[in-house]
Structure formats: C-alpha cells, structure tokens
Amino acid sequence: MKTNSPAGTKTLTTKVLIIGGGVTGTGVMRDLALRNISSILIDQHDLNSGASGSNHGLLHSGGRYAAKDRDTAIECRVEGEILKRVASNCIDPCGGMFVAVDGDDLDFASQFPDHCQAAGISCTPLSPSQAMEREPSLTKKIVAAYEVADATIDPFRLTLESVNHAMELTDSFYMPHTRVEAFEIGDGEIRAALCRDGRSGEQIRIEAEEVVNAAGAWAMRVARLAGCNNVNLLYSKGTLIISNSRMSSGVINRLRPPGDGDILVPGGTVSLLGTTSATIENPDRITPTVDEVDRILAEGTDMVPSLADARFIRAFAGVRPLLMASGHGGDGREASRGFALFDHKEQNLRNFATVTGGKLTTFRLMAERVGDLIAKRLGSSAPCKTAVVPLPSGPAICWTEPGFSARDWYARQDPTDRILCECEMVSESSIDSIINEAPGSEADMSVKAISLRSRVGKGSCQGAFCSIRVTSYLYDKGIYSSEAGLAHLRDFVKERFKGVRPVLWGAHVAQMELAEALHCDLMGLDLK
Amino acid sequence: MIRETRKIKSQLAIIGTGLAGLAAGIFATEQGIKTTQVGHTGSVTYTTGYLDLFGSLSGQQYSDPWQGVDELKKEYPNHPLCQIDREEINVAMSLFVEKLTEMGVGYLKPGSKNLDALLPSGVCKPTISMPLTMAAGIRAKKTNASTLIIDFIGLQGFSGVEFVANLKPSWPELSNKRLQFPGMESGQQLFPEVMARSLEVPENRRKLAELIKPLINGFEYLGLPAILGIHLPDEVHREMEGLLGIKVFEIPTMPPSVAGIRLREIFEQRFPAQLITLIPQHKVEKLELTDGGARLFFKDPFGDVEIESQAVILATGRFLSGGLAAGQQSIRESLLNIPVSQPKGRDDWYSEKYFAPEGHGINRAGVEVDDNFRPLDEDGRPLSNRLFAIGTVLANQDWVRQRCGAAISISTAYQAVKRVAGLILDSTIDSPGKSGKISSPAR
Numbered sequence: 001m002k003t004n005s006p007a008g009t010k011t012l013t014t015k016v017l018i019i020g021g022g023v024t025g026t027g028v029m030r031d032l033a034l035r036n037i038s039s040i041l042i043d044q045h046d047l048n049s050g051a052s053g054s055n056h057g058l059l060h061s062g063g064r065y066a067a068k069d070r071d072t073a074i075e076c077r078v079e080g081e082i083l084k085r086v087a088s089n090c091i092d093p094c095g096g097m098f099v100a101v102d103g104d105d106l107d108f109a110s111q112f113p114d115h116c117q118a119a120g121i122s123c124t125p126l127s128p129s130q131a132m133e134r135e136p137s138l139t140k141k142i143v144a145a146y147e148v149a150d151a152t153i154d155p156f157r158l159t160l161e162s163v164n165h166a167m168e169l170t171d172s173f174y175m176p177h178t179r180v181e182a183f184e185i186g187d188g189e190i191r192a193a194l195c196r197d198g199r200s201g202e203q204i205r206i207e208a209e210e211v212v213n214a215a216g217a218w219a220m221r222v223a224r225l226a227g228c229n230n231v232n233l234l235y236s237k238g239t240l241i242i243s244n245s246r247m248s249s250g251v252i253n254r255l256r257p258p259g260d261g262d263i264l265v266p267g268g269t270v271s272l273l274g275t276t277s278a279t280i281e282n283p284d285r286i287t288p289t290v291d292e293v294d295r296i297l298a299e300g301t302d303m304v305p306s307l308a309d310a311r312f313i314r315a316f317a318g319v320r321p322l323l324m325a326s327g328h329g330g331d332g333r334e335a336s337r338g339f340a341l342f343d344h345k346e347q348n349l350r351n352f353a354t355v356t357g358g359k360l361t362t363f364r365l366m367a368e369r370v371g372d373l374i375a376k377r378l379g380s381s382a383p384c385k386t387a388v389v390p391l392p393s394g395p396a397i398c399w400t401e402p403g404f405s406a407r408d409w410y411a412r413q414d415p416t417d418r419i420l421c422e423c424e425m426v427s428e429s430s431i432d433s434i435i436n437e438a439p440g441s442e443a444d445m446s447v448k449a450i451s452l453r454s455r456v457g458k459g460s461c462q463g464a465f466c467s468i469r470v471t472s473y474l475y476d477k478g479i480y481s482s483e484a485g486l487a488h489l490r491d492f493v494k495e496r497f498k499g500v501r502p503v504l505w506g507a508h509v510a511q512m513e514l515a516e517a518l519h520c521d522l523m524g525l526d527l528k
Numbered sequence: 529m530i531r532e533t534r535k536i537k538s539q540l541a542i543i544g545t546g547l548a549g550l551a552a553g554i555f556a557t558e559q560g561i562k563t564t565q566v567g568h569t570g571s572v573t574y575t576t577g578y579l580d581l582f583g584s585l586s587g588q589q590y591s592d593p594w595q596g597v598d599e600l601k602k603e604y605p606n607h608p609l610c611q612i613d614r615e616e617i618n619v620a621m622s623l624f625v626e627k628l629t630e631m632g633v634g635y636l637k638p639g640s641k642n643l644d645a646l647l648p649s650g651v652c653k654p655t656i657s658m659p660l661t662m663a664a665g666i667r668a669k670k671t672n673a674s675t676l677i678i679d680f681i682g683l684q685g686f687s688g689v690e691f692v693a694n695l696k697p698s699w700p701e702l703s704n705k706r707l708q709f710p711g712m713e714s715g716q717q718l719f720p721e722v723m724a725r726s727l728e729v730p731e732n733r734r735k736l737a738e739l740i741k742p743l744i745n746g747f748e749y750l751g752l753p754a755i756l757g758i759h760l761p762d763e764v765h766r767e768m769e770g771l772l773g774i775k776v777f778e779i780p781t782m783p784p785s786v787a788g789i790r791l792r793e794i795f796e797q798r799f800p801a802q803l804i805t806l807i808p809q810h811k812v813e814k815l816e817l818t819d820g821g822a823r824l825f826f827k828d829p830f831g832d833v834e835i836e837s838q839a840v841i842l843a844t845g846r847f848l849s850g851g852l853a854a855g856q857q858s859i860r861e862s863l864l865n866i867p868v869s870q871p872k873g874r875d876d877w878y879s880e881k882y883f884a885p886e887g888h889g890i891n892r893a894g895v896e897v898d899d900n901f902r903p904l905d906e907d908g909r910p911l912s913n914r915l916f917a918i919g920t921v922l923a924n925q926d927w928v929r930q931r932c933g934a935a936i937s938i939s940t941a942y943q944a945v946k947r948v949a950g951l952i953l954d955s956t957i958d959s960p961g962k963s964g965k966i967s968s969p970a971r
Contacts, residue, residue: 290875416715418684468782472687483694486649497882504878509854510847517574520928524651526883
C-alpha cells in the first residue's frame with residue numbers, strides 16, 4: 001500500500017476496498033486476509049454502527065424460520081454450528097426454547113417440530129413443568145414448549161476480532177468515519193472511490209482493484225453511487241430493550257408467527273427483549289420510541305411476567321436491510337431474511353460487488369461468497385478458510401464482554417488501577433489498552449469510540465458519571481487537548497439519551513435527574 | 529419487648545433536608561418556631577456550592593437575573609419565582625447567605641448581577657452567590673490573571689488539562705500542574721471529602737503548601753478542586769493564601785461534593801438545638817392531615833415515631849430525593865398523592881434532544897400551589913391551611929436548566945415560613961416567639 005497526495009487529496013491504494021464495517025464487511029476483510037488478499041475497510045461511522053450493532057445478538061438455531069423460510073432456517077442451522085466451533089470466544093451456547101402460552105395458535109405450535117425436522121433442526125419437546133424448571137421466570141400459562149440449540153453472540157467482539165485478525169495476517173487496515181461520496185468509473189470498472197473523513201472533512205481517494213459494497217442498509221445507496229440500480233432494499237426498523245439484569249438463562253422465543261415482543265435473549269449480565277418491525281423510508285438517524293417500548297414490553301410480559309417490574313436501561317433500534325424481490329409487498333416480516341450477492345456484471349462493472357440482506361447468523365457465509373467471487377476475479381485460487389480457522393482473540397478485544405473488566409480488575413489486584421466506570425467496573429488500564437491496541441484505535445479516539453470497544457456507558461447510570469470521568473482521563477492522557485473533547489462528551493451523552501429516553505420511568509427517572517444535574521449544572525454542557 | 533410509639537410535639541414539621549428544607553429550618557429558627565425536621569440529606573451533596581438566582585431561559589443566558597425573570601414571566605407565568613416579589617426574593621437570599629456565613633461557611637453577598645461561576649469542565653455558568661473560597665476565581669478569569677490550576681493524581685473527574693483546554697481561548701494566562709496529595713501518595717482513587725478533612729489539620733495544609741510553593745513563581749492566582757476543609761473552610765482558605773502568598777480559589781468537583789457536605793454538616797451541627805429537633809437520615813413514611821395540623825410517622829432504630837405538628841412544610845424534592853415518583857405512565861407525589869401537573873403522556877416527558885434549549889417537560893412537572901404556597905387538590909383548592917410545599921417539588925420550573933434552584937428553594941422557604949409564623953405564633957398563647965427578622969403577613 002502506498003500513500004501519495006496529489007493536489008492535496010490523499011490517495012490510498014489497495015487490492016480490495018470494503019465499504020461497511022459491520023459483521024459482513026469485517027467478515028469479508030478477514031475472509032480475504034485468510035486468502036492472503038489485503039484490503040482497506042471503511043465505515044461512515046465506526047464498527048457495527050448499523051444493524052450489526054443493534055440486534056439482539058442471537059445465533060439462530062433456525063427454529064424461527066423453520067415454518068416459513070426453510071432455506072434460511074437451514075442456513076442458520078449450518079452456520080450456527082460452524083460459528084460455535086470457530087468463534088467460540090464470542091459465543092455463549094446458552095440454548096433456547098420456543099414456548100406457546102395460553103391463547104396462542106395451537107396449530108402453529110403443533111406443527112413446529114415437523115418444520116424443524118424438515119430443516120434438520122434439533123427440537124426437543126418439553127413439558128410445561130420441564131420448561132418452568134429450566135426457565136423459572138416463564139409464565140405459568142405455557143401450553144407448549146420445545147428446546148432448541150439457540151445461542152448468543154457478541155457482535156462487537158466478533159467484528160473487533162475479525163478486523164484484528166485481518167490486520168495480523170496482512171497489511172489490511174480499517175478507517176472509521178470514512179464515507180464514500182462518489183466513484184471514479186471508466187472502461188467498465190471502478191478506478192477509485194472518493195471518500196471523505198467525517199471528522200476532519202478531508203477528502204481521501206482510494207484506488208482498489210476490487211470494490212466490495214457491504215454497507216448493509218446503506219448498500220442500495222452505495223450501489224447507486226456506482227450507477228447500479230439493481231439493489232433494492234426494504235428498510236425494516238426493529239426496536240429492542242435491555243434490562244439491567246439477566247432475566248433468563250437461555251433464549252426464550254414465543255412460539256407463534258413473528259410479533260413485537262416475541263424474543264428474550266440473554267447477553268452476559270443483561271437481557272434483550274424485542275423486536276418490533278416497521279417499514280421505514282430512510283435508514284438514517286432512527287431512534288426507538290416510547291410506543292414501541294410499551295408494545296414490546298406488553299407482549300413480552302405475556303411470556304415472562306417479571307418483565308413488568310424489571311428495570312430497563314436502554315432501548316435501541318436498528319434497520320434490517322431486507323431484499324425486495326420484484327413484485328413483493330411492503331411487509332418487513334414477510335420479506336426474505338436471505339441474502340444476495342450482486343456481481344454487477346449486467347451493470348457493466350467488472351470489479352464491483354454488493355452483498356446485503358441476510359442475518360447476523362449467516363454473516364460468515366455471506367463473506368465466504370464474496371471472498372470466492374473476489375478471489376476468482378483477482379486470479380487467486382486460495383480457498384475460503386473461515387469455516388475451519390478459529391477466530392483468534394486479540395489484545396483489547398475482550399472489553400465488550402459484560403463482566404470481563406470487573407474480573408480483570410480483581411485479578412490485577414492493583415489499587416492504583418482506578419475505576420472510571422463504576423457500573424461496569426471499567427478501569428484506567430482497560431481504557432489504556434483500548435487506546436493503545438484496539439482495532440480502529442489508530443484513528444481519532446473519543447469517549448464514543450471507547451464505549452463501542454468496552455462497557456463504558458452501558459451500565460445502569462447510562463454514562464452519567466463515567467462519561468465525565470473518562471473524558472477527564474482522555475484529557476489527562478493527552479488524547480484531548482482542546483474544546484473538542486468536551487464536544488465529544490456532549491455528543492456521547494446526547495447519543496446515549498436517544499436510547500434511554502423511551503425507557504425512562506420508575507427509578508430510571510431519578511437516575512436521569514442526576515445525570516442532567518451532572519451534565520448541565522456541574523459541567524454546563526447545555527450552555528456551550 | 530413491647531415497643532411504644534414515641535411522640536414528638538412540634539409547631540412546625542419540615543419534611544426534607546435539601547436546600548429548601550435547610551432554608552426553611554433556618555428561617556423557622558429565626559422566627560422562633562419550634563420545629564422538627566426529618567429527611568435524607570443525600571441530594572445536597574450533589575450541589576456545586578453555587579447559589580443561583582436566575583441564569584438561563586430557553587438557551588439564552590442572562591447576566592442580569594431580573595431581566596431573565598422578566599422574560600420568564602412572559603413564558604412561564606406560573607414559575608415559582610414569578611409568584612414572589614423581587615424584593616422578597618432578595619431579602620430571603622441575603623438572609624440565607626448571612627446565616628450560612630454566621631454558621632461558618634462564608635458566602636458572597638448576593639448582588640444585582642450574575643457572577644461568572646467556574647465549572648470543572650472549564651465552562652462558566654451564571655450564578656448570584658458562591659462560597660468565599662471560590663470567589664477569587666471570578667476576578668482571576670475576568671482580568672486574565674496568570675493562574676495555575678492544580679489537580680491531584682487519583683482525583684477523578686477533575687482534570688486541570690481539561691479545565692485549561694476549555695478556558696484557554698478566553699483566558700490565555702492559564703496553566704496547570706498535577707501533584708500527589710500529601711499523605712495520599714498511594715495512587716489509589718481520592719475523594720474530595722477525605723482530602724478536605726485532611727486539610728483541616730494545620731500540618732497537612734503546610735505540607736500541601738510546601739508542594740505547591742515551588743510551582744507558583746510568577747502566578748497571581750491558584751485554583752484548586754474544592755477541598756479546603758469542611759467545617760471552617762474560610763479559615764483553611766485564608767491560611768492557604770497566607771502560606772502561599774497568592775490568591776487561592778476552589779473549583780467544584782463531582783459529587784459527593786465538599787461544598788454540599790459543608791452545608792449538610794453545619795446544618796446538622798450548628799443548628800440551635802433548643803428550637804429545632806433534627807432527625808437526619810430518616811424518611812417520613814406517612815403523613816396524615818388533621819384539623820389542627822398533621823401527624824407524621826416514621827421508624828428509627830428504636831421503633832416507631834410520631835410527630836404531631838401544627839403545620840407542615842413539604843420540601844421533599846423531586847425524583848432523586850423521592851418527593852415525586854414516576855410510574856410507567858404517570859407521575860405522582862409520594863407522601864400524600866397530591867395531584868401533580870405533568871405532560872399528557874410518557875412520550876412528552878422528555879424532548880427528543882437531550883440538550884433541547886427549552887428543557888424537558890418532566891422537569892416542569894410538580895405540585896401546584898396557591899399564592900400562600902399551599903398545595904392544591906384536583907379542584908384547585910388548598911388541601912389544608914396548614915400544609916405548604918416549597919423547593920423543587922413545585923411545578924412550572926426547571927431549576928437545572930434555568931439556573932434558579934437556590935432562589936426557588938430559598939425564596940419559597942421564606943414565603944412558607946412567613947405563612948406558618950402567621951398561623952402559629954399569632955394563635956399560640958405560649959409562643960416562644962421572639963420578634964424575628966421576618967415580618968408576619970397581615971391576616
């Protein structure tokens with residue numbers, strides 16, 4: 001890779017440019033690196049800022065799709081089995097069950113085992129008392145229950161490990177806050193991508209032999225920048241809420257056609273309840289609403305009554321990029337969960353590919369298909385290795401795991417390693433590790449970037465104290481040296497608030513009052 | 529063991545020991561009213577120490593607080609500060625500050641213009657009075673005086689680098705240095721309260737001064753986090769200035785703040801015990817209104833306690849202090865279920881934007897009162913002639929955003945105590961009343 005700067009614009013050269021730092025884009029980056037092909041990965045924000053970072057972290061057994069979409073169900077089962085082998089450090093094989101409660105469609109429930117069998121998905125019937133024994137928080141009104149091999153996966157750790165591995169294997173690298181604005185096209189190929197650094201405003205020209213569009217919900221826009229109008233997506237907004245404690249030991253799915261509050265997924269020390277589905281026009285700047293939260297909760301309470309008294313620390317919303325088949329209606333729940341790879345031959349482009357749709361569970365397969373296409377185009381015969389080579393952990397990657405920083409801190413036995421975030425026990429040394437070693441850390445570090453790579457701001461105080469302490473610490477470390485640091489703090493708490501707003505009731509309102517007193521009365525963030 | 533309910537008789541019961549409760553206690557003592565006061569003193573330690581009058585409205589900051597209040601009257605005519613004469617607010621603020629100063633925590637006499645109060649972020653906010661220990665910072669900034677900010681290894685959320693970086697554009701003569709706090713060199717986390725208590729020992733002050741001395745050549749001012757003692761801060765401050773030979777000022781820190789602990793402790797320790805029975809760290813569990821006043825119930829480690837009182841002042845604060853409680857769909861008042869004026873539904877509680885200049889609807893929710901600060905029932909009638917509500921539990925204000933918390937607490941306390949005095953002192957034969965500084969309103 002070389003760098004030169006004709007006429008003030010920085011030009012970078014690479015084999016493959018990958019657009020989109022979600023699970024698919026980072027998966028492609030690693031897939032190619034394992035074939036000894038280097039790449040530059042860019043994202044308009046940072047890792048997992050789209051659907052990859054705003055889902056329930058479920059590794060599907062396939063049961064959810066068994067009735068309606070057998071192909072996807074089989075893909076989920078196969079991929080789930082592979083990932084449990086190669087990405088075990090990102091996965092909690094907690095198991096799961098499907099339960100129908102009094103009033104649910106019994107026909108639908110009774111057909112479930114047959115559908116599972118047809119897709120090769122293991123499904124064991126449980127009596128209501130067996131189900132209750134496994135998940136004591138379940139309602140007593142269970143009418144049917146089946147055990148399946150659901151698991152959970154930490155998508156943040158997954159992308160961090162993928163990027164880290166790719167960077168270890170090759171001279172690939174990752175650039176956050178880099179958005180494609182246009183492509184230079186000539187003679188049937190993309191010659192360069194014209195990008196802009198969202199922080200500095202600087203223009204960057206990236207020359208690559210191949211360009212992969214893995215921009216998820218933004219893939220349609222990126223394809224259009226290259227003159228390709230054949231990628232048509234339906235944007236489906238999904239909202240979830242996070243409780244401040246773990247409500248179940250495994251995944252609990254509602255056994256009925258998909259609805260709003262039909263899945264409760266554990267995520268380390270917390271649980272995630274979801275998910276709504278609403279078709280929207282624009283994938284940018286979506287926020288969870290009070291109405292969505294109330295609907296999810298009302299539905300979820302039918303399955304797990306104690307949710308009614310649980311404390312929720314945050315809600316979040318993501319956009320599913322769903323593939324619009326021609327002549328298809330506009331319902332997000334009916335649309336396919338499958339993925340598609342476009343080689344753009346018909347649009348007369350030799351070196352461009354778009355991959356979108358799909359699911360977190362199938363990201364590896366999506367990356368494999370892209371890798372096969374790109375390798376072939378580049379004349380490489382190296383096979384895909386992601387199904388066999390385990391994903392190694394790397395430095396500064398473990399910090400997204402709930403509870404890890406606390407264990408690390410106790411193990412260190414170092415009283416001078418001061419805690420910056422008391423809810424999640426994130427200490428100064430873990431922040432140092434992220435600043436120095438985490439993937440993406442070579443770029444501009446901020447409270448937000450640290451939060452993405454750790455548990456900072458994710459505990460029950462939702463950043464009231466730790467955001468201020470971490471900001472001061474970043475000033476002390478020389479990461480911040482101007483008013484920009486305070487602006488980053490302001491942006492961070494503003495962003496956090498969007499997720500907190502719809503779950504503000506009960507004790508959380510008192511917490512918010514305190515946060516506002518700290519951010520405004522003590523820090524004056526509203527005055528500047 | 530048989531437990532008996534212990535009974536306390538009192539002329540006035542004040543529920544709450546935050547700033548409003550503290551002010552009410554002071555004013556009631558001034559009036560010679562026999563008072564019992566119960567409450568948790570948590571939230572007072574969240575204060576910066578600054579006493580605000582009125583500083584900001586819908587994103588506009590005011591250097592003249594009264595100009596702000598004039599604008600406020602147009603936008604929020606039911607704001608508590610719009611219900612009280614300017615002169616009465618001034619008298620209440622001045623009297624409160626005078627009493628705090630008498631008790632050992634010196635405050636600047638409130639003037640007619642807002643002061644530029646320094647925050648640890650390096651942002652400034654408009655306020656009307658501040659502890660004497662913080663006062664020198666105003667002039668240092670105004671004159672761009674060469675000033676050294678000292679921070680300490682282990683004191684989190686207080687960074688000299690951050691303070692300087694954010695003030696440098698308007699205060700170029702500012703710099704910073706980091707020190708180890710004497711006697712606390714282990715590198716562990718430090719707490720402002722522990723540092724402040726340490727500086728009450730003269731020897732520790734000398735040690736700190738020795739560390740600072742070599743750094744202050746050429747500087748006119750020295751800024752420190754607020755750690756200059758708990759009980760006699762003015763003395764500690766004066767002595768530090770003497771030892772160092774330059775002007776010293778404090779800057780607020782994250783909670784629990786020393787400025788707040790000072791208020792709590794003078795309140796707990798310096799109040800005249802013959803007139804006020806203080807029951808800190810307890811929460812009233814039940815309040816019953818009676819014809820002659822009210823009965824309050826709570827438990828302490830020795831059993832049940834009942835207070836019979838001729839009048840009650842609710843100074844219970846908002847959600848953090850427990851005066852208000854938010855359910856999933858509506859907000860209620862915690863002790864008597866007094867109607868709370870509030871936005872229509874949860875979707876209107878908070879604006880979509882955290883820093884929306886107009887603030888959040890939920891912050892203006894609260895208890896509605898009449899001209900005499902008596903809480904109103906559904907029909908807009910006072911619940912009782914002997915029940916008053918003061919401070920931030922009141923509706924139609926946003927103390928954080930509007931920088932008016934102290935003025936609301938202190939001036940509504942003053943008004944309510946005046947009404948209580950009118951009720952009690954003139955109708956009680958054996959009143960212990962003396963001619964206080966507060967004039968009773970004509971009945």
